Amino acid sequence: MLSFYRQFLFEGVIPFWLEHGIDRVRGGLLTCMDEAGKLISSEKFAWSQGRGIWTFAAIHRRLSPDPQLLEIAVQTAEFCLAHAIQADGRVCFRMSRSGEVLEGHTSVYADLFLAYGLNELYLATGTQHYRDTALRLFRQSAAEITQPYFKTIAPYALPSGTAWVHGPPMIALETANELLEGGAERDLIDFVDWALERIMVHHRRPEWKTLLEHLGPADEFVDTPEGRAVVPGHTIESMWFVIHAATRRNRPDLVQQAIEAIRWMLEAGWDAEFGGIFLGLDARGHQPPWYANADKKLWWVHCEAIYALALCGSLRPEPWVDEWSGRVLDWSLAHHGDGRGEWTQRLDREGKPIKELIALPVKDPFHLPRALTLSIQLLSHTHPYVR
Secondary structure (H helix, E strand, C coil): CHHHHHHHHHHHHHHHHHHHCECCCCCCECCCECCCCCECCCCEEHHHHHHHHHHHHHHHHHHCCCHHHHHHHHHHHHHHHHHCECCCCCECCEECCCCCEEECCCEHHHHHHHHHHHHHHHHHHCCHHHHHHHHHHHHHHHHHHCCCCCCCECCCCCCCCCCEECHHHHHHHHHHHHHHHHCCCHHHHHHHHHHHHHHHHHHEECCCCEECCEECCCCCCCCCCCCCEECHHHHHHHHHHHHHHHHHCCCHHHHHHHHHHHHHHHHHHECCCCCCECCCEECCCCCCCCCCCCCCEEHHHHHHHHHHHHHHHHHCCCHHHHHHHHHHHHHHHHHCCCCCCCCCCEECCCCCECCCCCCCCCCCCCHHHHHHHHHHHHHCCCCCCCC
């Protein structure tokens, strides 16, 4: 499996992005493209830029030193530092190809993904201003998302009747955990502990074997379609974030709870008729689920499941992990792609490609190469948390 993943990443995924995604004229990445890599827009979403910085810097630092990949990460970071960060210190959402702001600060995810990428680049280069900027962006974001009714979450919105959303603490948790690799600063540790509690005590609901995306102001269950929303891919991704942070914080109880939640989502979210993991569910089984495109099958969900299962297998090798690992990988290779390039992102329930826009019009160098990078680290015994 190690050799397959390495070949997949270095001979399939990276060449795709080197051919189609690098703006060698104006800097940054071009990610508004169709499945074949043909540009459909030259606009640049800031969260895509931050994600790409992480990917190219991480492959260089963690797997195989490559000056070309590092240079891509650096030039993308410099493009963002020059254009994406506004006068008030917040990150814009969308830019033109040359960097003019087309949509200002509407999403904390843009700030967090840029912090995530800049921190990885700092770890790869030792360039202090990358870490300083990452910390500043993270701290601004953390001060806001620890409050209820936080609404700066484009392209999503805070649903009526709810006050807490799973997404911001989820993304911020992994960002903080990676920032801790550059220095164990007290506020980062405190935030990790806050986010672990928010996710595992409040959003996670063991009595229903699920994790709720939205909660009321007192962390109560809101019995509406929005309040019952469950996103298996978010939960699976969130739980491997929790495993990373809980391992660092020496919380084996949380590691076990996260592994259990990954299993819940696989069992609840798997389509027994056509295979693959549904995008959305209803916590109480009502149909249709509130989450848009709930019956679709998206590449990122399966990418996150592949790595999450590899992580579970390294920590708690059990038969169910092996069974699900094979099932998810086989279905993904049969429907999203065969391992010789980037994956087809959006599929209908039957696993057939669709052109329908879901969330953003981007094809980012992120979920697939990140899953492969982290899985390679596990299999080659160079993972920061599992050796």
